[in-house]
Amino acid sequence: MDYSAWKLFIDAAELGSLSKAAAAYRTTQPHISRQISALEQECGGRLFQRTGRGVVLTELGKRITPKVRAWLASTDQLANDIRTNSGTPIGTVRLGILPSTAHPLISTLYYKLKEHYPLVQLMVREGQGAQLETWLEKGEVDLAILYRQNPGSPDGDIYLVETGTYLVGAKGDPLLSNATIPFSALHKLPLVSFCRPSSWRDRLDQLCISQGITLNIILEADSLGLQTHIVANGGVYGLLGPYAISAAPERAILQSSRIVNPDVLRHLALAMSRHGELTLACRTVMQLIQEIAKTGVTDHGFL
Structure with missing residues (x-):
């Protein structure tokens, strides 16, 4: 599989426009279109439906997107592991959060990563519960911090704290x-x-x-x-x-x-996407989030 071609596919899907993808890649729209067309020929089907406002995924595109995301993330981590060999966490962690947890929970997480794990990069997206669930289901985020109705979860969520x-x-x-x-x-x-x-x-x-x-x-x-x-x-x-x-x-x-x-009562939990495996960088972020929640949270907010 051609990593760069599939990376372009994911970027174009997120941007919803081949012209925006061309601008991001500093090239022309016809060049992007040719690359997407070549990819579609390899797949034996259309990946995008062209509209007046840009592009949207076809049913084929929607079905393969989570697997492509997982493969790209795994490939990135493999490359990072090969480069480091030392077990040092490296790579991007995509984190979905509720707006209320942005500060100081995630800002504290950012500074701890910057100090102790500078090779780990956060990509943070804000959303409400249903949107976070969708992102997890589609593999658009690796982890999400969200509220659950009870601390026990059949999906393996990690319970962080109970609040009123x-x-x-x-x-x-x-x-x-x-x-x-x-x-x-x-x-x-x-x-x-x-x-x-x-x-x-x-x-x-x-x-x-x-x-x-x-x-x-x-x-x-x-x-x-x-x-x-x-x-x-x-x-x-x-x-x-x-x-x-x-x-x-x-x-x-x-x-x-x-x-x-x-x-x-609400229960703040850390949920994981079921697509792909947890990288060392993801596991490091998960551990830090648990430590911050355990040591810095009261029922009146984060200390």
């Missing part, structure tokens, strides 16, 4: 004057929440049914910054974990109370 859920509002809101607030207080409150599909939203629906209350979601937004901005202006509330609160740009003017009766 908080009702968040504007600073000085009398509803949030106490450290805790009962779940029943959420009844018909104007709320902003993350978009569906969302296992978190599904769980909230189940809790509402069991507790006999109704949620009043007036805005769905996957942007943590947008949620906290609207909440900080008053009159609307959010349901967030402690890391999202500590990461919020408006955290200085937010107020929160932990939801109890019942407690609404």
Whole structure:
């Protein structure tokens, strides 16, 4: 297999445009088109469907993409291992994260890698739970940090930490004057929440049914910054974990109370893609994430 040709295939698929791929490779679009056409002839089928806006993968392209990604990653790591021979971690680790874990968890990870494993490079992508799951399933990320509903996972996820859920509002809101607030207080409150599909939203629906209350979601937004901005202006509330609160740009003017009766617990977990094998660089990143979570996390955010 021609490594450079398949690398071009993956890059073109991610960019969604042969002209953008040409710009990235500092060549012309006809040259890229010829390379893709030659690859399609080898495969015996079309890999891309040309559209007015660029290119999209055909069914054949979608089926082989995860395997191609895994093969490229394995080939890269093999080349790195051959060059080093010393067992030193080297290579790129693709990490999917929730926006709330970007800082200081991932920023701390970056500085630790820079200090102790400078040959490991992070490629970090932010997304919500469903998107992170899709990236894992397609092999577009090697690892992902996401919330699970319970610490036990049939997929071999690594449990990192358990956190509560908080009702968040504007600073000085009398509803949030106490450290805790009962779940029943959420009844018909104007709320902003993350978009569906969302296992978190599904769980909230189940809790509402069991507790006999109704949620009043007036805005769905996957942007943590947008949620906290609207909440900080008053009159609307959010349901967030402690890391999202500590990461919020408006955290200085937010107020929160932990939801109890019942407690609404979340479990932060480290998940792995089922495509390809874990490289030494991936295993190193996994170990560091666990150490940071174990030593630097409390229920009020990262220390």
